[in-house]
Amino acid sequence: MTSIDLRSDTVTRPDERMRTAMATAEVGDDVLDGDPTMRRLEDRAAELLGMPAALWVPTGCMGNTIALMLHLKRGDSFLAPEDAHVLNHELGTAAWLAGGMPQALPCDVGPGRFSPDAVRAATDNTGPYHSMRTSLLCLENTHNSAGGTVLPPEEHGRLVAVARDQRLAVHLDGARLWNAAVAAGVSPAELTTGVDTVQSCLSKGLGAPMGSVVAGTEEFVGEARRIRKMLGGGVRQGGVVAAAGLVALERIEDLAVDHDNARALADGLAELGWRVREPQTNILLAELPGLTQAEALERLTALGVLAGPMAGQVRFVTHRDVSKSDIDEVLNRMRRSEWAGSSSTTARS
Numbered sequence: 001m002t003s004i005d006l007r008s009d010t011v012t013r014p015d016e017r018m019r020t021a022m023a024t025a026e027v028g029d030d031v032l033d034g035d036p037t038m039r040r041l042e043d044r045a046a047e048l049l050g051m052p053a054a055l056w057v058p059t060g061c062m063g064n065t066i067a068l069m070l071h072l073k074r075g076d077s078f079l080a081p082e083d084a085h086v087l088n089h090e091l092g093t094a095a096w097l098a099g100g101m102p103q104a105l106p107c108d109v110g111p112g113r114f115s116p117d118a119v120r121a122a123t124d125n126t127g128p129y130h131s132m133r134t135s136l137l138c139l140e141n142t143h144n145s146a147g148g149t150v151l152p153p154e155e156h157g158r159l160v161a162v163a164r165d166q167r168l169a170v171h172l173d174g175a176r177l178w179n180a181a182v183a184a185g186v187s188p189a190e191l192t193t194g195v196d197t198v199q200s201c202l203s204k205g206l207g208a209p210m211g212s213v214v215a216g217t218e219e220f221v222g223e224a225r226r227i228r229k230m231l232g233g234g235v236r237q238g239g240v241v242a243a244a245g246l247v248a249l250e251r252i253e254d255l256a257v258d259h260d261n262a263r264a265l266a267d268g269l270a271e272l273g274w275r276v277r278e279p280q281t282n283i284l285l286a287e288l289p290g291l292t293q294a295e296a297l298e299r300l301t302a303l304g305v306l307a308g309p310m311a312g313q314v315r316f317v318t319h320r321d322v323s324k325s326d327i328d329e330v331l332n333r334m335r336r337s338e339w340a341g342s343s344s345t346t347a348r349s
């Protein structure tokens with residue numbers, strides 16, 4: 001029985017076309033005096049994101065860390081939605097490397113979404129000199145641990161506007177901004193309006209083996225290049241991986257297939273009695289009443305269906321290496337199993 005891997009969209013492997021592009025990439029020394037394929041990737045990424053300039057970084061975490069290091073001073077605090085990646089999944093680098101005190105914003109609008117009032121309530125920079133200064137708002141689109149939820153363009157605009165009123169800089173963790181854009185039916189650039197900096201991953205649903213971009217002004221990217229070097233992220237013949245990134249950026253529209261597959265999986269699981277949260281993109285959070293998260297994951301693994309834990313639930317992530325027939329196969333394996341195929345009640349929320 002072959003396993004069907006729905007743990008994450010990071011498990012996607014470079015296909016033949018991407019490997020050929022990597023093997024034949026024109027390269028230089030990107031630390032010494034530049035790599036032509038890196039330049040092309042960074043220009044293309046900046047254009048797609050609607051930002052003046054972009055910098056390739058090995059990982060999304062490094063992209064976020066670099067941005068936060070440039071936005072924050074010691075004694076500052078920054079705001080991010082509760083369970084944000086920068087708060088929970090980056091080993092505290094926002095605090096120990098960037099020097100910012102993290103402050104979680106309650107998601108008072110819905111999963112992964114908070115109101116302008118929440119930003120206002122959390123930003124009081126009128127205290128005496130020894131109070132912390134809140135200087136940055138971090139957005140996350142899509143919001144990973146809330147279940148790949150989309151911050152639509154109007155709502156994004158309102159949050160950027162309140163941040164400006166409060167004199168906060170804005171960083172967007174857009175690891176899956178491509179998914180948000182496809183789901184909202186807008187260009188990625190429409191979801192970066194007004195932000196100072198944005199980080200987006202090439203190594204998730206778009207299928208590159210590694211790499212992210214962090215984008216902002218020319219001046220920001222100049223400084224970001226220095227910080228990347230400090231963190232050990234300057235690479236030499238980076239064109240080999242940038243070539244994969246260029247192929248990845250041609251595949252943004254393909255993400256719609258992953259979103260359809262996530263919905264098909266949600267429908268099938270609901271028929272099997274799972275409580276599912278309607279997916280907006282390629283991430284599906286679900287639970288089977290009566291089973292703990294660990295029990296559900298263990299039983300899925302026994303069926304050759306790999307999923308992951310997230311926010312107390314089972315997280316299924318669809319991606320370009322699983323097809324609609326793989327999703328059908330997942331549901332068939334569950335229907336045939338005793339523990340997941342017996343219930344006919346449907347529960348949706």
Ligand SMILES: *Cc1c(COP(=O)(O)O)cnc(C)c1O
Nearest residue numbers: 059060061062085140144173175
């Ligand atoms: C994956 C992810 C990152 C970090 O990317 P890595 O390349 O794994 O370091 C940052 N933010 C969010 C929301 C993510 O999902």
